[in-house]
Amino acid sequence: MQQKNINEYDKTYDFKDHPSIKDLKIIEGKNNFPISWLNQQGYCEYQIYLEYVEGIETGPTKAMTHGSQIHKELEDIFKKDSTPAKFEDAVEESKTQASLSREVFVVAPNYGIRGYIDEIWMKPDEIVIIDDKPGRTPYESTMNQVRAYCLAFKDMTGDDRKIKAALRERGTENLFWIEVFTPDIEKQIKFTIDRMHGLFDGTKPFKATKNPKKCKSCRFKDKCENAK
Known part of the structure; x- marks a missing residue:
């Protein structure tokens, strides 16, 4: 594949x-949040509240630093x-000649994600969207993250090729999870995105995890009143 x-x-x-939520943007009159927040939301919504609404800052974990290094x-x-x-041009040309790209920015003002x-x-017969993660476990949160990338890409391009979402073990070629982005999956991720927007406009409460193991390893545990 050509590398573009x-x-x-x-x-x-x-x-x-x-005006009040860090890193939340307003694009075309609508709140727009980073798609990576879907991973954090699946772990604990209250983390999002503490970090971006309350503005509590913590240092990066070793895993975060290591992941950023490999990524760079x-x-x-x-x-x-x-x-x-x-x-x-890359999208159009890929309809006849396959290409590979990294760090591709996508934004969908209609859904408030980027x-x-x-x-x-990008292949003539399909699009494969890959998110690199540590480990080999496809959590619902990481699956939702890459599904949202699929939604944003589809919204930007209107491309009618089959789209696949995939998770890959960071630093390897191992695609440990892959699924076709079907209409049912699209409907599900839109529902989750709508919930996220409800958190930001105040119509839904931020829910803290009930898993004490998550609390124990959380970088916000000393600042969180819900920590177990």
Whole structure:
């Protein structure tokens, strides 16, 4: 596959900061959150409240630092061997010739989500959207994250090719989970995204995890009144 470093887009948006929630943006008059928050939401919604509503800061964990290091190394290698490309051109050209891209930015103002896809394979017959994770366990939270990337890509392109969501063991070629992005899956992730927006507009409460093991390893445990 050709390696294309996507660094340009036909359409751009004005990003405005939300007045009270850190890293929440307003795009086309609608709240817009990072897709990576879906992973955090599945672990404990109250983490999102503490970090982005209350603004509590904590240092990165060893796992976070290690993951960022591996991610940067892979990105640097990719950039050396890839050619610059415009997003829309890369999508169109992939209908006849397969390509691979990393760190592809997607944004869907209609659904209020945005984020960077770790890796995407655009083939004439299908699109494979990959998110790198430590370990080999497909948690609902990590599956939801990559499903939202699929939704954003589909919304941006209107592409009618089959889209697949995949999770890959970080630093390897092991795709340990993959599924077709069906209409039923699309409906489910839209429901979860709607819940997230309910948290930010105050119509739904942030729920803390009931799992004491999660509390024990949480970097916010000393600041959380719900910690067990």
